[in-house]
Amino acid sequence: MSGRHPRTAWITGLLTAVAAGVMPAAPAHAVVGEDAKDGTYAFTAKLDIGGKRSCSGALVDDQWVLTAASCFADDPGQGFKIAAGAPKLKTTVTVGRTNLTASTGAVVEGVELVPRTDRDAVMVRLAKPVTGVAPVALASTAPAQGEELRVAGYGRTRDTWVPDRLHTGTFTVDSTTGTTLGLSPKSPAEAAVCKGDTGGPALRVKDDRVELAGVNSLSWQGGCLGTDASETRRGAVDTRVDDLSDWMQQFTARDLLPKAKWANADLLATGYFTGGSAGGKRHMDLIVRWSDGSVTLYQGADHDNPKYPFSAEYKLAAAGSVWKHARTMSGGSFTGSGSDGLVVRWVDGELTEYTHVDAKGFHGEKTLRPAKSKPWESAKLVTVGRYTANALRDDLIVVWDSGKVSLYSDIDTNGVGKETELTKANSTWTHAEQISAGSFTGKGTNDLLVRWSDGEGTIYPGVDAAGFHGEIKIREPKSAWTKADLVTAGAFGANTVPNDIIVRWESGSLSLYPGVDKAGTHAEVKLVG
Incomplete structure (x- = not known):
């Protein structure tokens, strides 16, 4: 899954955050998490930002994607503050493709950024509405400690720089603040949020209902390709979104x-x-x-x-x-x-x-x-x-x-x-x-x-x-x-x-x-x- 090392503000002694990146492609045959079945979580989006960065996101309206603001920061290690308006780099958003080699869904340019100032979140307006893909509903209540969330993204795996499939893993909520969620992997135990998963959805899945509870922000990236082998920690920090409905509606x-x-x-x-x-x-x-x-x-x-x-x-x-x-x-x-x-x-x-x-x-x-x-x-x-x-x-x-x-x-x-x-x-x-x-x-x-x-x-x-x-x-x-x-x-x-x-x-x-x-x-x- 995608992400970056956590900021020092999260826990004393954490490594400095680094940008979510794109590396040369290689065949995918294993993931830090699990391959998603075709058509599953079709609202998940992959963002290519100027050919220099890759992030994930979630379609929350037919013309808007919610992702992490730090994806667009000049230096994500310095925080998530970005300017509203057109992205500095051309942003291409792919939605509705569990398998990126397929022709389903849509590929649309992201033309406007509407960032939050209090957390690592940004709304990305698409050049035109996406049809045939149902947006994900926003959770209305905060995840509780011990609750399980399904985290998804298109980021690196254990041995693949740029996978061509969406992958997921089940994480447990360890802690909740006014704007963040602390997560640790549950299933598979080696699941992790890796580069390229930044901005991807953390989902509350119950019966037949799927709700967006958070977006990937920071992680230790233990087990992710490109991370020092000595790093074994796989915890992550997600941005809470359950209280953003009013803010999002004003733009959607x-x-x-x-x-x-x-x-x-x-x-x-x-x-x-x-x-x-x-x-x-x-x-x-x-x-x-x-x-x-x-x-x-x-x-x-x-x-x-x-x-x-x-x-x-x-x-x-x-x-x-x-x-x-x-x-x-x-x-x-x-x-x-x-x-x-x-x-x-x-x-x-x-x-x-x-x-x-x-x-x-x-x-x-x-x-x-x-x-x-x-x-x-x-x-x-x-x-x-x-x-x-x-x-x-x-x-x-x-x-x-x-x-x-x-x-x-x-x-x-x-x-x-x-x-x-x-x-x-x-x-x-x-x-x-x-x-x-x-x-x-x-x-x-x-x-x-x-x-x-x-x-x-x-x-x-x-x-x-x-x-x-x-x-x-x-x-x-x-x-x-x-x-x-x-x-x-x-x-x-x-x-x-x-x-x-x-x-x-x-x-x-x-x-x-x-x-x-x-x-x-x-x-x-x-x-x-």
Whole structure:
């Protein structure tokens, strides 16, 4: 396995670190560890850095590899501090090849480095996404003393400078600090982390689940080719990664939204569809119906950086699906389970509830109102929110074509309940273009966000069955919001009040306004465009 001698900072008297290197190739017939079976741990990457160094790594996103920062240091013996940006030397990354002589996987250039400052770790952005290779999941808990980890890499073996196969070994966790893991070999007993294994993954393997718990950083290299024969120590130090999820998401999500053509987004719905409801860490998700009838779910992030509010993308419906017939959709809680569902009003007037939506699709379909039912064919705008005291089920607010506004309490699988008329038919509400439930003022019930046809933006605080209780103008008439095609509210930057607002502009750009309150919208964060 790969690595370098440990730094003196690890244990008093340890040898000075030396660079992970590349030597002339020789046939492989033995390893310091075990050959991995073809296709095993395909997410493991080999990095060639300027033809001068070789390291290992792990694909953690389709366009990002996590490895050791010291691989890119001018002098690894002096530490792992490196500059962010393009690598100084051309970096070629091979992913998905247990056997390097095979043609599977991909060979891609590494074009950007994003290093940590507190530990030997760096994210390497690839020039293009890798397809056909599943990234490895990050462990969410620290390895415990005595726990076994499977360590992998493409580094030297006992008698081969440059092996052409991935090799692995089982190591035991001897110690854990805030940023490192101390390891010793278990199986085979002669396993070691050698040059070329630096940055390779240390894996928690349990049942059918594999998680990335660390990356190779330092080792004694006992038994590795090129190491003094008198060196028998085989211990290693790995960098902990189980607490890096928030940091990694901010970079892996950078290219997430621009992949979509946002001028073609025509319906938005927000909710806690994939987890992270009240008390959880993950923020709200966003469901998008595109003009071709396809549907995408963007999973909310775990970190609080509003610039990258989503961490993953899931396709829920393909182009040309029945979803092209949806006229409105809104997310909310209907079962009290903490996992949100969706209410959809179709063009034929049918009203449908999906009790739960997740990354796999739509579940628990219930018809609340049949097709061509009166008056639902004339429902112009629909939003779901908590407008009554029922803690289990959300409510519906509907703006009709006539300008009447209605509240339907406690949506469940039996229907939409009894109507409470909040306003009679009028000319004012016919100019409402977008409505969204949100929590901006901290009232006992949700607020209602309205975008009007003249560009005015209004928040109605604490709407309930008694009606509207004042209004807060957050955008004046003839503001830039005349060009806001879609507006929705939710907790995208943090699970806090006040909520945020997302705006999709007619130009196809996308903006987020964090923490909107009675003072209005705050600094705009450009998400797309």
